[in-house]
Amino acid sequence: MSDSYDAIVLGAGAAGLMCAARAGQRGRRVLVLEKSDRPGKKILISGGGRCNFTNIGARPANYLSANPHFAKSALARYTPRDFLDLVESYGIAWHEKTLGQLFCDGSARQIVDMLLEECAKGDVTLRCGEEIGSVEHGNGFTVTTQSGRFSARALVIATGGPSIPKMGATGFAYDLARQFGLKLVEPRPALVPLTLGGEEVLFREISGVAAPVVAIAGKTGFAEAALFTHRGLSGPAILQASSYWRPGEPLLIDFVPDRSAEWLLEAKRDTPRTGARTLLREALPARLADILAEKLGLDGDMGNLPDKALRAAGERLKRWTFRPNGTEGFAKAEVTLGGISTAGLSSKTMESKRIPGLFAIGEAVDVTGWLGGYNFQWAWASGVAAGEAI
Numbered sequence: 001m002s003d004s005y006d007a008i009v010l011g012a013g014a015a016g017l018m019c020a021a022r023a024g025q026r027g028r029r030v031l032v033l034e035k036s037d038r039p040g041k042k043i044l045i046s047g048g049g050r051c052n053f054t055n056i057g058a059r060p061a062n063y064l065s066a067n068p069h070f071a072k073s074a075l076a077r078y079t080p081r082d083f084l085d086l087v088e089s090y091g092i093a094w095h096e097k098t099l100g101q102l103f104c105d106g107s108a109r110q111i112v113d114m115l116l117e118e119c120a121k122g123d124v125t126l127r128c129g130e131e132i133g134s135v136e137h138g139n140g141f142t143v144t145t146q147s148g149r150f151s152a153r154a155l156v157i158a159t160g161g162p163s164i165p166k167m168g169a170t171g172f173a174y175d176l177a178r179q180f181g182l183k184l185v186e187p188r189p190a191l192v193p194l195t196l197g198g199e200e201v202l203f204r205e206i207s208g209v210a211a212p213v214v215a216i217a218g219k220t221g222f223a224e225a226a227l228f229t230h231r232g233l234s235g236p237a238i239l240q241a242s243s244y245w246r247p248g249e250p251l252l253i254d255f256v257p258d259r260s261a262e263w264l265l266e267a268k269r270d271t272p273r274t275g276a277r278t279l280l281r282e283a284l285p286a287r288l289a290d291i292l293a294e295k296l297g298l299d300g301d302m303g304n305l306p307d308k309a310l311r312a313a314g315e316r317l318k319r320w321t322f323r324p325n326g327t328e329g330f331a332k333a334e335v336t337l338g339g340i341s342t343a344g345l346s347s348k349t350m351e352s353k354r355i356p357g358l359f360a361i362g363e364a365v366d367v368t369g370w371l372g373g374y375n376f377q378w379a380w381a382s383g384v385a386a387g388e389a390i
């Protein structure tokens with residue numbers, strides 16, 4: 001005998017809870033099975049404990065996917081404003097930190113509590129600490145855990161991606177996808193620090209130094225802070241660029257985004273008696289300025305340095321080429337690029353095109369947002385899309 005539901009949602013994270021709440025409020029009998037001892041663990045630690053729950057400017061262009069059009073429908077039907085309305089309806093105070101990023105004034109716990117209350121408004125049962133043993137598909141779906149057998153006509157894969165395994169993140173969604181013959185786009189760590197080796201280990205000496213830069217990987221650049229670490233490069237600009245960076249490719253940094261490539265030549269004309277190092281220190285944090293001055297061979301007064309060298313140095317500062325030797329991997333990645341291929345899913349409902357009743361949502365799917373609330377917005381929007389269709 002098994003307990004019977006309209007839908008079983010695997011994973012009580014952002015996407016799973018949103019989906020369950022929506023389906024439950026539509027009168028569906030929903031069971032959420034969560035491996036961990038409590039729901040929404042990643043929400044709780046997100047945004048430094050304040051949860052950057054959406055980005056008010058979220059558009060499809062802020063997402064990476066093998067099919068850049070896939071996210072459009074769900075994102076258009078459940079917008080950042082919709083989620084904000086929900087947040088406000090619970091009286092949760094919020095603020096915009098920067099670049100459209102919305103955070104709780106209080107704590108991320110408020111978002112988890114809100115989602116649980118939304119689930120409680122519908123017919124949703126949440127069971128934590130459930131180890132999924134098997135998932136069978138025949139006339140509907142049957143999930144076996146250590147505590148029993150549960151069946152439903154719909155199954156939602158909402159178990160996220162493998163980023164931050166020490167928080168319980170797994171590649172379980174991919175195992176299920178393989179079982180059901182859904183294709184995968186190779187998962188890779190994203191929003192992740194990059195590591196430096198070779199001659200570039202020199203930059204590790206300035207671990208802790210941050211500077212506003214433009215970081216460019218491929219054709220995409222991000223104007224935010226970069227941070228030097230004891231392993232390489234981090235900070236928002238680097239995390240953003242990491243999603244576009246491929247092993248073996250360079251990462252370009254504009255260290256002087258507010259200055260032109262000619263600024264050193266202009267400075268030579270205007271202040272020939274200023275030391276080159278002093279000048280760089282005016283534009284950049286001192287320790288970074290010193291290391292760059294050394295690498296560029298800029299020493300002595302500006303007036304004594306040849307124009308050619310200053311032009312070349314100005315250009316290098318605008319397009320400094322790092323050759324990262326890797327990333328810090330899933331252990332440090334905020335999200336996962338790739339995942340369940342969107343080719344096999346309906347962009348309206350997130351349902352498998354081949355297996356009716358099977359849905360995949362959230363980070364498990366090959367849709368990855370920028371840093372800054374975009375990933376939660378995808379979790380909410382894809383969760384609602386499936387929750388409306390179940």
Ligand code: FDA
Nearest residue numbers: 011013014015035046047052159160172362363373375376
């Ligand atoms: P999520 O990972 O939230 O949930 C999956 C759930 O499935 C988990 O509860 C997990 O325990 C469960 N599960 C896994 N395997 C299972 C199994 N075999 N059986 C049953 N359950 C299983 N994004 C953003 O927009 N703003 C932010 O501020 C942040 N901050 C942030 C900080 C940190 C440190 C990280 C690591 C990530 C972020 N993110 C973020 C990204 C964001 O957390 C992420 O995009 C969403 O949580 C994805 O939601 P999902 O519901 O898809 O997965």
